[in-house]
Amino acid sequence: MTADDDISARLRLINTEGIGPIGFKRLTERFGSVDEALRETANKKTIPSSLWAKEELERVRRFGALIISADDPRYPQKLRERDDAPPLLYVKGNLELLNHRPAVAVVGTRNATIIGRKLASQISFELTENDVLIVSGMARGIDTAAHRGAMYAKRQQGPTIAVMGTGIDQIYPSENEKLYQQIGEQGLLISEYPMTTSAQSGHFPRRNRIVAALSEAVLVAEATEKSGSLITAQMAADQGRLIFAIPGSPGEARSQGPNRLLRQGALWAENAADILDILNNKIKPKPFKPSATNEYDLFIKPLDILQKTADIPPVKNCDKNSILAYLSAEGVDTDELIRCSGLDAPRLAMLLIELEMEDKIIRLPGNKIALTGKNMKVRR
DSSP states (O other): OOHHHHHHHHHHHHTSTTOOHHHHHHHHHHHSSHHHHHHHHHTTSOOOOHHHHHHHHHHHHHHTOEEEETTSTTSOHHHHTSTTOOSEEEEEEOGGGGGOSSEEEEEOOSSOOHHHHHHHHHHHHHHHHTTOEEEEOOOTTHHHHHHHHHHHHHHHTOOEEEEOSSBTTOOSSGGGHHHHHHHHHHSEEEESBOTTOOOOTTHHHHHHHHHHHTOSEEEEOSOOTTOHHHHHHHHHHHTTOEEEEOOOOTTOGGGHHHHHHHHTTOEEOSSHHHHHHHHTTSSOOOOOOOOOOSOOOTTSSOGGGSOSOOSOOOOSSOOHHHHHHHOOSSOEEHHHHHHHHOOOHHHHHHHHHHHHHTTSEEEETTTEEEEOGGGGGGOO
16 A cells, blocks of 8 residues: 555545544554544445545645654654544645744733733743744644744744644635744644635644644633633643643733633743743743543534634724724824724824723823723623
8 A cells, every 4th residue: 555545545544534543543443444444434424435535635735735644653653642633734824843842832802902912922032042843733822922923032033833723725714914924934834624624614733733742831811711722721731741821910801811720729820031930940840730621522513504704803993892802901102003903093083082081091100091890890
């Protein structure tokens, strides 16, 4: 059997309806090989054709990517140890990063404040400067900030890994097109989904198990108490990974997740040095086990009944609610609001006046804007 034949058989089995990573593993163990599992499955289910698999391999080649199986020595060892490890990974970029050590996952809310984005970016930059690989999911907000900070390091050649919740050829969210191209050139793009697979909400929690498995530690920045980032932290803790959290204001909804992790024993991180001291064994961390408040059976529901809007829509016309989403209890400079919102100064000034009249924001010394106390808990 050629390498293409082996990958083709795996493609057909894993893409058979009702068979996920765990089912794939059990079938191959029961019948002794992928080919035998495929033959037995064909008697009971409709499986994708060999022509489809051949065309899929050709699409991958034309795109400049590769498919590697869990038997490939390049496949990440820590991910291979999971029962729900993807039997195949689509990869594009520097494959040497797959088993890079140390690696830290940086995760958090898509609806991040400007301060949260800056902190995630700065920490990622400094970790990359110290040869720590940053892994994230290329989502809006904290993920995007982490990738950008990493790639700005090493004289703007810093590597990073983006684990995608779509096909590897799909740019999602669309405004991250430049980021996507840059990661493919100087880092690594990873997906477990076939080419052309669009964004579906069920894909993103599943993607996070890969993010956790690739890393020695997970850093949670801003996140609400029901954020998928906390599921990532829980999965990572179950695998014995280190869990760090950035503390935040008690009144800010996006600080509730990290603050809860800290109460449960997560490691405090205000800067990269806090993480490097642990990674370099300068400080011995205490064991951490978060309370299992979230169930995360990632494969129990069929995708077609899941909500497909997995991300918040991009801000096309920045309004008052969009401005509030950037703010927190800490002041943000109005120049940064202009840069992040895309609004011109007169339009922003008008929106700020309206928000101030509605008692939703306050002005602080130094031309800074912050949320009033009554609005901090409602920003999700």
